[in-house]
Amino acid sequence: MVLQGKDLWVFGYGSLLWDPGFEPVEIVQARLDGYHRSFCMWSIHHRGSETDPGLVLALDAQTGGSCEGVAFRVAEHERDAVLAYLRERELISAAYVEKIVPLALSDGREVDALAYVIDRDHRQYCGDLSLQRQAEVISTAIGGRGPNTEYLYNTVAHLDAMGIADADLHWLEAEVRRLAGQ
Numbered sequence: 001m002v003l004q005g006k007d008l009w010v011f012g013y014g015s016l017l018w019d020p021g022f023e024p025v026e027i028v029q030a031r032l033d034g035y036h037r038s039f040c041m042w043s044i045h046h047r048g049s050e051t052d053p054g055l056v057l058a059l060d061a062q063t064g065g066s067c068e069g070v071a072f073r074v075a076e077h078e079r080d081a082v083l084a085y086l087r088e089r090e091l092i093s094a095a096y097v098e099k100i101v102p103l104a105l106s107d108g109r110e111v112d113a114l115a116y117v118i119d120r121d122h123r124q125y126c127g128d129l130s131l132q133r134q135a136e137v138i139s140t141a142i143g144g145r146g147p148n149t150e151y152l153y154n155t156v157a158h159l160d161a162m163g164i165a166d167a168d169l170h171w172l173e174a175e176v177r178r179l180a181g182q
Helices: 076-090 131-138 148-161 166-179
Strands: 008-012 027-042 054-074 096-105 108-117
Touching: 008 027, 008 076, 008 096, 027 108, 054 076, 054 096, 054 131, 054 148, 076 096, 076 108, 131 148, 131 166
Parallel strands: 008 108
Antiparallel strands: 008 054, 027 054, 027 096, 054 108, 096 108
């Protein structure tokens, strides 16, 4: 699945923005067309549990959609270790599918990158939740990597720092803070 003989790029659009878990040799803002960033995946490990699932972001296919994020270039000598790490982290329940996707980098280059895309047929897919319901879930869920609120707040803060506007995430942050009494 992963490109052989080429640089390995990884697309970050959610927690990878603020916690990639590896040291990239290059970081460039990037756009992926045909998908959008969405809280469309039940989190039963990292930001919730089997009995009280949280929500995490996923790339969900959308005609005419696009997602702004970051492309990380991996050092050649770290390629295998980074792939193993990402697969352990992202493929924990097989709700994500590992795909090679075309990215438009902010400096004009185009690269193929590894991205984790939601499997719409997986039981953890929940792309039909309203923003209000998403806020209700995120405001209370806690998983192995901490509160679901932290995941949302960190993602919004990092997108803001990069100048990437996401109106849905801003609405969610405000509503989650209201629900959490913050």
